[in-house]
Amino acid sequence: MKRRVFLALSSAALAAPALAAGDNKRRVGIIGHTGRGNYGHGIDTVWLEIPGAEIVAVADGNEGGLAGAKKRLKVERGFTDYRKMLAEVKPEFVAVCSRHPDQHCDMILAAIKAGAKGIYVEKPFCRTPEEADRILAAREKRGARVAVAHRNPYSPVLKIIDKLVEDGEIGKLLEIRGRGKGDRRGGSEDLWVLGSHVLNLIHHFGGDPRSCSAVMLQDGKHVTKEHVRKGAEGLGPLAGNELHARYLMSKGVIGTFDSIANDQTGNAGFGLQLIGSKGIVAIHADRDPLAHFVPGNPFKAVKEPLPWIPITTAGVGKAETNPELIHDVHHHVVAVKDLIAAVDEKRPPLCDAKAGAMTVEMICGVFESHRQGGKAVAIPLEERGNALSNL
Numbered sequence: 001m002k003r004r005v006f007l008a009l010s011s012a013a014l015a016a017p018a019l020a021a022g023d024n025k026r027r028v029g030i031i032g033h034t035g036r037g038n039y040g041h042g043i044d045t046v047w048l049e050i051p052g053a054e055i056v057a058v059a060d061g062n063e064g065g066l067a068g069a070k071k072r073l074k075v076e077r078g079f080t081d082y083r084k085m086l087a088e089v090k091p092e093f094v095a096v097c098s099r100h101p102d103q104h105c106d107m108i109l110a111a112i113k114a115g116a117k118g119i120y121v122e123k124p125f126c127r128t129p130e131e132a133d134r135i136l137a138a139r140e141k142r143g144a145r146v147a148v149a150h151r152n153p154y155s156p157v158l159k160i161i162d163k164l165v166e167d168g169e170i171g172k173l174l175e176i177r178g179r180g181k182g183d184r185r186g187g188s189e190d191l192w193v194l195g196s197h198v199l200n201l202i203h204h205f206g207g208d209p210r211s212c213s214a215v216m217l218q219d220g221k222h223v224t225k226e227h228v229r230k231g232a233e234g235l236g237p238l239a240g241n242e243l244h245a246r247y248l249m250s251k252g253v254i255g256t257f258d259s260i261a262n263d264q265t266g267n268a269g270f271g272l273q274l275i276g277s278k279g280i281v282a283i284h285a286d287r288d289p290l291a292h293f294v295p296g297n298p299f300k301a302v303k304e305p306l307p308w309i310p311i312t313t314a315g316v317g318k319a320e321t322n323p324e325l326i327h328d329v330h331h332h333v334v335a336v337k338d339l340i341a342a343v344d345e346k347r348p349p350l351c352d353a354k355a356g357a358m359t360v361e362m363i364c365g366v367f368e369s370h371r372q373g374g375k376a377v378a379i380p381l382e383e384r385g386n387a388l389s390n391l
Contacts, residue, residue, distance in 0.1 A: 006181060014239065025054035026340060027066065029116075031082045031107050032058070034065020037098030037234065040122040043149055044073060044097045046223030046332040050340070055095070056083070059085040071264025082107060086114035096121040100234030101192075104129040108146065112138045118343045119146045120336055124196050125356030127236045129364055130384035132357035138354055147339045147349035148356035150200045150281075153154065154334045156313045156325070157290045158204065161274070161281050164316070165205070171278030171297075176202050176255040178272035179265075188216065188388075189232060189242040191363055195257055197285045198272050199362045202257070205274060206249030212365030213376040216240035223370060225391040237388035244364045248376070257366075282308070288326055293317075 028047045032039040039045075047053050057076045059082035060066035070078045079085035086094070094111040096104055101124045111119050112135075125148045126132050139146050152158070165173055178198040179192035201210065216223040216239060223240040232240035241261035249255050256325075263269065274281040280294040281312040290312040296306045320326065328334045335351065342349040361379050368387040369377045377383075381391075 021273065026050075026052055026093055026302070027089070027091045028053050028055045028095065028136055029085055029089055029111075030055060030058040030075075030077055030095050030097060031085075031111075032060050032065070032067070032069060032097040033100070033103060034060055034062035036061070037067065037100030037103065037122075039248070040099035041095040041149065042331055043095050043122050044069070044121065046336055047093075047095065048073070048121050049331070049333050050336055053336075053340075054157065055185030056091060057085050057089045071142055072290040081258060083110050084323070086116070087112055092116065093118045093343075095119075097124060098365070101127050102126065102236065105135060108135050109138050112142050112144045115142075115143060118339045118349075119144060120139065120332075121356075122149050123359075124192050124363075125353070127234075127283070127360075128287045128385050129357070129361055129381055132353070132360050133384065136357060138352055143346075145339060145349055146353035146356075147335060147342070148351050148353065148359075149332060149335065150197055150330045150351045150355075151329055151332060151335060152197060152201055152290065153204060153351045154338065155290055155329050155356075156309055160313075160315060161205075161283070161291060164281060165274065169234075170274060170276030170281060170293075173253055173274060174251070175275045176206050176253055176272055177275060178257040179269035180257070180259035181267050181270040182263030182265050183267060186259045186263060187218075187243050188366075189235065190259040190261075191235065191243060191245075191257070191366060192231070192235045192238075193269060193309055194285075195259060195273075196259060196359050196363065198270075199359050200351070201272055201283060201285070202247065202249070202255040203355065203358055203362070204254050205272075206247070207251040207324055209247040209249055209255070209362055209365070209379045211248045211376040211378050212362065212369050213374055214243060214245035214366040214369040215374050216366070217242040218372045225390075228388050228391055231260060232285045236386050239388055239391075243366060245362075245368075245369070246376075247362065247365075247379075264313060265289055275300070279312070286330070288330070289320065306364075361382060 001129045057077040059079040227239040247255040271285040291311040292308040371387040
């Protein structure tokens with residue numbers, strides 16, 4: 001995985017001059033929906049920063065929002081029906097921007113059917129393993145490249161952390177401990193909206209998950225059918241304001257994810273820790289610096305506080321020397337350049353549809369395990385829908 005990170009970032013960096021020098025623009029179509037997820041986290045405007053890319057049309061089911069999007073994206077052609085836009089414009093690349101995942105599957109499938117070569121989609125990727133199955137099948141049939149907007153895998157800092165673990169600098173890796181943001185959305189909403197970032201990283205460091213066991217609570221009580229509600233942001237059925245999940249990963253380590261509403265941590269717990277016998281790597285999702293190294297046996301009492309040493313793109317304990325790259329990672333520039341390079345090189349994007357689908361499996365595994373009384377359920381799941389519908 002480390003080599004893949006390096007090669008992907010290098011390919012993306014090398015792709016920019018070629019795109020700028022070419023005569024043919026990379027035609028981009030933008031899909032958003034004002035009032036239903038809008039245009040999340042700059043997934044639309046990032047294309048204005050890509051050399052050689054040209055936004056040729058935007059679709060938004062809200063006419064007022066469409067007018068604003070056309071102005072913001074500096075594009076003349078606008079559609080209230082994204083299917084019509086795809087049929088008429090036939091863009092090479094499509095950005096699926098809505099933060100509401102209930103629309104993602106249909107939008108991605110329509111883009112693939114229309115002949116898009118590359119699709120960049122906001123997270124959460126989709127709502128169920130069944131939706132992910134359909135996307136993966138369509139992508140495979142048409143040869144499209146689909147990338148999911150988890151930004152952290154595109155940071156070179158992950159390569160440095162991989163080497164710390166590989167070289168034994170943190171000793172034996174004992175566990176991977178993840179947490180959500182723990183704000184008012186704690187529980188299943190946090191699991192979807194913010195936990196997807198954390199689970200994606202647990203997958204990166206731990207390998208494929210083999211099983212999930214979990215418990216979900218509402219105000220300290222076991223979640224039952226009466227607690228299930230229609231989720232915000234098009235997430236599907238949700239329940240509970242607290243959850244605790246345990247994953248057996250293919251690399252032999254246990255990964256955990258916990259989320260408690262209003263946990264009083266000030267969001268400081270959002271991310272994950274690689275806990276080793278000789279030290280900890282703490283990763284703070286979507287922050288800068290992305291990670292810190294805490295050397296020393298984490299289970300041994302010490303007289304002096306252990307230092308938190310920042311990990312930057314330059315290395316452990318070194319000052320950041322490439323703020324432009326950090327900006328480009330945070331603002332999706334690196335990810336989009338990687339997607340373009342992936343199309344040209346006929347390879348998977350760094351955070352591709354398979355990685356997005358695995359994150360969805362890990363999320364829905366929590367619901368299925370809870371439905372089965374906390375039993376460890378195998379991943380891939382037999383249940384391909386949202387198990388909260390069947391409590």
